[in-house]
Amino acid sequence: EPEVTQTPSHQVTQMGQEVILRCVPISNHLYFYWYRQILGQKVEFLVSFYNNEISEKSEIFDDQFSVERPDGSNFTLKIRSTKLEDSAMYFCASRTTGRRGEQYFGPGTRLTVT
Amino acid sequence: GEDVEQSLFLSVREGDSSVINCTYTDSSSTYLYWYKQEPGAGLQLLTYIFSNMDMKQDQRLTVLLNKKDKHLSLRIADTQTGDSAIYFCAERSGSARQLTFGSGTQLTVLP
Numbered sequence: 001e002p003e004v005t006q007t008p009s010h011q012v013t014q015m016g017q018e019v020i021l022r023c024v025p026i027s028n029h030l031y032f033y034w035y036r037q038i039l040g041q042k043v044e045f046l047v048s049f050y051n052n053e054i055s056e057k058s059e060i061f062d063d064q065f066s067v068e069r070p071d072g073s074n075f076t077l078k079i080r081s082t083k084l085e086d087s088a089m090y091f092c093a094s095r096t097t098g099r100r101g102e103q104y105f106g107p108g109t110r111l112t113v114t
Numbered sequence: 115g116e117d118v119e120q121s122l123f124l125s126v127r128e129g130d131s132s133v134i135n136c137t138y139t140d141s142s143s144t145y146l147y148w149y150k151q152e153p154g155a156g157l158q159l160l161t162y163i164f165s166n167m168d169m170k171q172d173q174r175l176t177v178l179l180n181k182k183d184k185h186l187s188l189r190i191a192d193t194q195t196g197d198s199a200i201y202f203c204a205e206r207s208g209s210a211r212q213l214t215f216g217s218g219t220q221l222t223v224l225p
Contacts, residue, residue: 006156033212042218043213044215045213048211056210056212100164103147106156
């Protein structure tokens with residue numbers, strides 16, 4: 001069964017450093033998403049991406065964040081200068097077109113900023 | 115904005131039924147979802163319901179939707195120890211059809 005994959009599973013970085021989180025969505029999906037879950041809190045929407053551009057973003061997704069689809073398979077989230085409060089689990093999701101369009105999530109990348 | 119609320123904890127005995135409840139605020143929600151998260155794992159889509167339905171059954175899972183009260187529930191029949199996990203309710207909203215999640219209900223199944 002096709003699935004969304006994410007690498008790395010755990011990333012530790014120092015405050016101020018740049019990180020890139022990688023995702024490989026399901027191959028025939030056209031809509032891609034990033035969500036994050038701070039420990040003990042809700043899963044929160046960050047950004048959606050369709051047709052090589054951001055279609056919607058939340059207030060959390062400020063200028064420190066960017067997304068890219070560098071090739072036909074990868075979808076990345078970059079945080080330019082990490083802060084302690086960026087420590088969270090980051091989930092990538094993808095969906096097909098169509099009315100139902102269920103979102104399928106990857107296993108997540110745990111980002112720890114020290 | 116949209117908000118989704120769930121109770122945080124539920125304990126049941128193995129073999130009993132579990133009922134996890136959720137309330138949401140966005141009356142324009144078209145689809146509502148249940149996801150399961152096991153320790154250290156991602157979010158697994160369990161089931162969904164379209165807003166013009168009252169009920170959906172899928173094997174041991176039954177979803178009930180009361181659109182008037184904006185109340186959604188997930189019933190798991192014959193709950194097993196492998197069902198122990200966090201269960202998230204989510205509503206689909208926004209132009210990009212992003213999901214708004216509840217805080218999750220930790221289901222503990224006791225032997």
